[in-house]
Amino acid sequence: MSIAPPVTSGNPVKAQGRRLVQADVLKADDVVEVDTDEHGTLAVGMVDGVPFATGNVCRHQFAKLGRGQIRDGCLECPWHRARYDVRTGEMVSGPKGKVFGFPPYSKAVQGVANTAAPLRTFPVAVVDGWIALVDEPPGT
Numbered sequence: 001m002s003i004a005p006p007v008t009s010g011n012p013v014k015a016q017g018r019r020l021v022q023a024d025v026l027k028a029d030d031v032v033e034v035d036t037d038e039h040g041t042l043a044v045g046m047v048d049g050v051p052f053a054t055g056n057v058c059r060h061q062f063a064k065l066g067r068g069q070i071r072d073g074c075l076e077c078p079w080h081r082a083r084y085d086v087r088t089g090e091m092v093s094g095p096k097g098k099v100f101g102f103p104p105y106s107k108a109v110q111g112v113a114n115t116a117a118p119l120r121t122f123p124v125a126v127v128d129g130w131i132a133l134v135d136e137p138p139g140t
């Protein structure tokens with residue numbers, strides 16, 4: 001018997017080239033899954049109205065981050081609530097809960113995630129009303 005929630009298939013938004021999702025589809029703090037030709041499925045959203053795009057797979061047990069939510073300015077995994085900084089991909093807090101929240105385990109997951117397999121981030125900007133992949137982060 002697995003203690004992990006079942007992997008559910010989402011209904012990802014289909015990107016149109018580098019245009020990922022229309023910005024007005026999202027709330028100021030929101031995230032969705034987006035299928036792209038360039039990078040596969042990404043988690044794309046807004047934190048405080050600022051767009052982001054990251055890899056879609058949690059570093060703990062591979063839940064789909066685009067099915068998570070934004071909490072306290074971080075992207076939170078829908079399974080065990082690990083949190084990520086969407087600007088850097090850093091796991092800022094490890095898994096939580098009675099089993100996976102055991103502090104030494106949670107800290108170890110966080111450490112491994114941030115050193116061995118950090119979450120990828122992708123530069124995006126709002127272009128013509130779309131959150132779009134760009135070559136350089138805005139302001140660089």
Ligand code: FES
Nearest residue numbers: 058060061077080
């Ligand atoms: S799968 Fe994301 S915290 Fe466990």
